Amino acid sequence: MSLSALQAPVARDEEKSSLVVDILTQRFGERCSRSQAVREQHGHTTTWLPNQAPDAVVFVESTEETAEVVRICAEHKVPVIPFGTGSSLEGHLNAPGGGISLDLSRMDAILQVNADDLDCRVQAGVTRKQLNSYLRDTGLFFPIDPGADASLGGMAATRASGTNAVRYGTMKDAVLGLTVVTPTGEIIHTGGRARKSAAGYDLTRLYVGSEGTLGVITELTVRLYGQPEAISGGVCPFPDIDSACKAVIATIQCGIPVARIEFLDTLQVKACNAYSKLELDEQPTLFLEFHGSDAGVREQAELFGAIAEDLGGGDFKWATQAEERTKLWSARHDAYWASFVLRPGAKGVATDVCVPISRLAECVTETSKDLEDAGLLAPIVGHVGDGNFHVLVLVDEDNPEEIAKTEAFVERLNWRAIELEGTCTGEHGVGQGKMKYLEREHGGGLDVMRSIKQALDPDNIMNPGKIVTMS
């Protein structure tokens, strides 16, 4: 199988696309770019999936402009691919049928912070770090933290999560309401600011994770949390993968409200030591963080300590100073980049799966053995409190044999996760790369997804060739 076999073909009409580009150029001037470099940068760039550049990129500055672009594209049945920061990992941004990349990065206004209600409204291009910088003095924070400094619109579109999800949930839980431009260019508002509602179909949750295939998210109302009174955390090495995973399972089962519990395999620890100048023991390791009151975090840490000791965990090294903690978690967030020190010049094949936590030890152990048997170099890192982990296979792009081996491994990993009652993606989303697994995972549910797509976007202009194929 070649890589491009993961990319579903989408019909392309050069003439119509060219007409739309002309119209948009007239309307948006320099904010409509046809430059080769800009176009390629707006296709898929983060992994080895081949880049499929759009025909032009429009930099919109408002919901109304977004609606205008979508209406023009809809009229001529030309694809629209929403773009946030370009950090997605499964080819979400590729333009297999050409069309317009709709770049929302200039829509970066924080519109309203309702400290009393612990929520805020932002434009889709606001990034998670930008929002948290803005919130710093309010005593509030936004907890969802995927690896990249992604835009909130993109994070909602891919149902992103991150290291805090075990305690604070994913974008599914964080988003209270959305402003969406529909495939016909209408502007609608979903959800609202009430904490709960039973007033009709949950359109918010339908758009969260729809990857731009049902419309363009232009604004979001998201939940915020009070910055915890106390934070503590640290690092605990384990003799093997199994005992580290078992410590995670026990922690969750005991109901310890851990804020973060992250697994790094030996290879990943090595990479982080080199890249982020840490001096961790090179063993399977958990990074932990506890949020609460002073007494609360002490209690949580003691409970975890007892669990770790029972499972042969090494010394639990406390990072009590804020700088020490920041260094640790920066290293964790840089794990993706750190991995490349293991094989400079390699391309990374990032893949993520998620299983029920009772199957985690089994799934990670089998995967690790699978990698060894296949002779692949691939650190494993995971948001293991949710049963979610990532494998980054480091591949020589010019070696077809390695590529074939890697593809076969990724396939086995995905089937394995589904077999263990898990999912082919915990947080990266489907894009182009995971479409082939959806039928086995969802069965007839995939037909329901297709019916919804067909109903809301009958001309298949919204990010075509992602999640579901249309006839």
Added chain:
Amino acid sequence: MSLSALQAPVARDEEKSSLVVDILTQRFGERCSRSQAVREQHGHTTTWLPNQAPDAVVFVESTEETAEVVRICAEHKVPVIPFGTGSSLEGHLNAPGGGISLDLSRMDAILQVNADDLDCRVQAGVTRKQLNSYLRDTGLFFPIDPGADASLGGMAATRASGTNAVRYGTMKDAVLGLTVVTPTGEIIHTGGRARKSAAGYDLTRLYVGSEGTLGVITELTVRLYGQPEAISGGVCPFPDIDSACKAVIATIQCGIPVARIEFLDTLQVKACNAYSKLELDEQPTLFLEFHGSDAGVREQAELFGAIAEDLGGGDFKWATQAEERTKLWSARHDAYWASFVLRPGAKGVATDVCVPISRLAECVTETSKDLEDAGLLAPIVGHVGDGNFHVLVLVDEDNPEEIAKTEAFVERLNWRAIELEGTCTGEHGVGQGKMKYLEREHGGGLDVMRSIKQALDPDNIMNPGKIVTMS
């Protein structure tokens, strides 16, 4: 306006319905009932909305039987109305177009408890109390607790919540996966057992809250929680509604992880004293419960105590004994029934709204004044940690003037909540009673809901005349 104006008309084909009833009688024998009493009991019975009985009731015993009934009805385009325990409050179960009530109450098997993963799989007819009785010895519990002992299928269908939602979320959060019979009689599975997934459209959340209009939920995988190590709680009276609401707001804003925080106005406290033999001060009152470790609940209670004191709250009366707590919370759960002691023989008009918590004091105070001005007798009770509250207007059904006044009040309440950035229903759902508010609340989003309904149920056989009207 008359009450039946709330009930959207639905086309009715007596001949086809009669044919389908014959087919079902042949197939299901005594499990297909045409008895007048059974039919009426399967229409709406809980409030004053007029009863619209189905043409027959089929008691199914499996997902396959459910699919069979739906396929027969689909073939003849006859309505299907799923029925759990009959405790919905907005006319969800009425059969304005006749058709078949599909009673799932005999599907009451608990199929699998995965203690390691804190989840379980149940048939849709399992009730919340049945599940918690079953779980008692496992150390786990299921937290969602609407007033009635509803079925989990019905609770998912209406996106139910209850007193624990402030800490444990609603059915939106509790459901991991569903088995659904689609309007064409296909059996699909949504979601799964992984804690999170980014694999395509969130069909689980689409079906949760869809009130039987997109298919029949026959099985559910739901999240469970460890029974807290320690529980404490109590009762705190306040001088007025405003200070009670402000105490709630402060509690949420401080991030106290309160498990339950319930408001009862003076009238409701009077009713509960009489009905449940309590001796509470007859003032606006909060019922509270804290879950955690011994130290944790002590800390939470102290923090709350300080807030209450600042706001003029009276003595916080602790219910430290389990029996005392059970008595209190039974009284809270019986508040609906207790209300009728205030006016024996009256009919209850139950309505619920939900607003951002910063608007709660304003909304409850205005509503209380509105009731007083209108001369209506109506206790107010609420899951105020979520900004959600209920008003139960006690009405003489035979007094048209009172009925008109009540209807006008309910309308004002719903517009008020929407005006305050809230929703026309926090947890009861839309059914027939709240349809008229959806356009103002959702705007163009309502068209998207209609498109989804049209796509998945083009013949409008699934619980027609609820949530959206079809052309």
